Amino acid sequence: MATVTLEPERAQNGTAERALDGPEQPEANPFKITDAIPAIAWCARPDGSTEFLNRRWQDYTGLPPEEGVGWKWKAAIHPSDLGKLMAEWETLLANGEPGECEARLRRSDGVYRWFLFRLEPLRDENRRVVRWYGTGTDIEDRKRGDSLRTIEKHTFEMIADGASLNDILNELCRSIDVQTSAAFSTVLLLDAEGKQLWHAAGPLVPRTWLPAISPRPIGPHEGCCGAAAYFKRRVIVADVSTDPVWPDDYRDFAIQNGIRAAWSEPILTKDGQVLGCRWPKLDPT
Numbered sequence: 001m002a003t004v005t006l007e008p009e010r011a012q013n014g015t016a017e018r019a020l021d022g023p024e025q026p027e028a029n030p031f032k033i034t035d036a037i038p039a040i041a042w043c044a045r046p047d048g049s050t051e052f053l054n055r056r057w058q059d060y061t062g063l064p065p066e067e068g069v070g071w072k073w074k075a076a077i078h079p080s081d082l083g084k085l086m087a088e089w090e091t092l093l094a095n096g097e098p099g100e101c102e103a104r105l106r107r108s109d110g111v112y113r114w115f116l117f118r119l120e121p122l123r124d125e126n127r128r129v130v131r132w133y134g135t136g137t138d139i140e141d142r143k144r145g146d147s148l149r150t151i152e153k154h155t156f157e158m159i160a161d162g163a164s165l166n167d168i169l170n171e172l173c174r175s176i177d178v179q180t181s182a183a184f185s186t187v188l189l190l191d192a193e194g195k196q197l198w199h200a201a202g203p204l205v206p207r208t209w210l211p212a213i214s215p216r217p218i219g220p221h222e223g224c225c226g227a228a229a230y231f232k233r234r235v236i237v238a239d240v241s242t243d244p245v246w247p248d249d250y251r252d253f254a255i256q257n258g259i260r261a262a263w264s265e266p267i268l269t270k271d272g273q274v275l276g277c278r279w280p281k282l283d284p285t
Contacts, residue, residue, distance in 0.1 A: 040105075040115070040136035042068075046129050048093045057136075062108025078104035078112045085117075096121055096129050102143075105136065113140040151175040169201030177204050187267075188213060188225050189276035197225055197277060209257045212250060218274075221247050223254075224264035225277040232274060236263040 040060060043052040053068045061068070061076050074082060081103035088101040098120045104112035119134040151172070158168050173185045186202025199205070199214035216222060218229040227245045228235040237243040238261055240254050254260075267275045 037135065042073075042134050042136075044132040044134065046131065048089060048132065051131075060107060061105070076106045078106070080104075089119075092119055093132075102139070113138055114143040115139060147175075147178075166201060170203055173202045173204070185278065186213070187276060187278055188216065190218070190229060190274050191215070194218075194274070197229060200276065206257050209254075209259070212253055212257075221245060223247070223250055224262045228264035228266045228277050229274045232266050232268060232272065234263060234265050237261060 037054060037056070040056045041054045042050055042057065044050050049070050050068060050073055053065045053073070057063070057068055058065060063076060066072075068076070074086075077085060085101055085103040088099070092099040092101075098118075100116060100118045102114060102116055105115045106112050115136045116139045117134055117136050119132055121129040122131040122133060124130050154175075155168060155172060158171060163171075169187045173187060176185045177183065184202065184204035186205045187200045188197035189200045190197055196215035196217055197213070198216075199210055205213075213223075213225065216226050218226045220227055220230050221244065222230070223246050224235050224237055235245060237245055240246055240251055240260050240262065246254065265278045267277060269275060
């Protein structure tokens with residue numbers, strides 16, 4: 001009987017080859033490992049068209065990967081941000097250098113949130129870009145904080161410049177409305193007798209709705225603002241059609257004006273006296 005002796009190095013290689021033939025063999029898709037990255041991640045071809053999107057993309061957007069490959073991913077970008085994003089992407093492609101850009105990405109429930117997209121090229125031995133790798137990180141909270149600080153600064157500047165109370169309140173409402181496009185806000189101020197609230201600001205409030213809130217009595221069943229001023233605390237109404245805070249004759253008119261959910265926050269002095277209410281209407285969806 002002949003005996004064959006393998007050299008140690010060859011024996012190890014043979015073991016490795018047999019291991020790859022078994023159940024431990026890596027998956028055919030080399031990009032699948034990006035599913036383990038705790039962020040949206042993707043791989044793109046040298047021309048910028050997407051080749052692969054990880055599971056985080058599907059979990060966030062609700063779209064299957066095949067609806068993001070190529071240039072289909074553009075459908076999930078906020079229309080107002082797409083032009084700027086594409087221009088920045090094309091600049092990165094032309095320069096072949098790492099970079100980053102910001103845009104709002106649509107979540108599976110239809111809500112857009114700000115993301116920071118970072119991109120990095122992979123080059124071959126001749127320094128040619130053979131692939132692009134990118135990640136997307138949610139920065140909505142940071143963007144909102146930056147915006148609120150800008151609003152605060154602008155408000156102080158208006159006060160210092162002697163702007164009227166009406167102009168200041170309208171600018172505040174306008175700034176809040178920009179933050180939440182699915183809502184509009186208003187400010188109601190209490191009259192000198194302390195019995196009724198009057199509309200003071202809110203540029204997006206439907207004109208047909210103003211008679212219902214100016215004036216508005218305060219009381220436990222006088223809608224969000226009337227109840228918030230009465231109880232001196234925040235009042236939240238998830239469903240205008242059923243919540244007892246809203247009187248029946250007021251309820252139908254609210255729904256006709258597209259108001260199906262709302263909340264109100266009382267504006268109080270340091271000693272707890274009511275000055276008015278801030279009232280955002282929420283999107284019924």
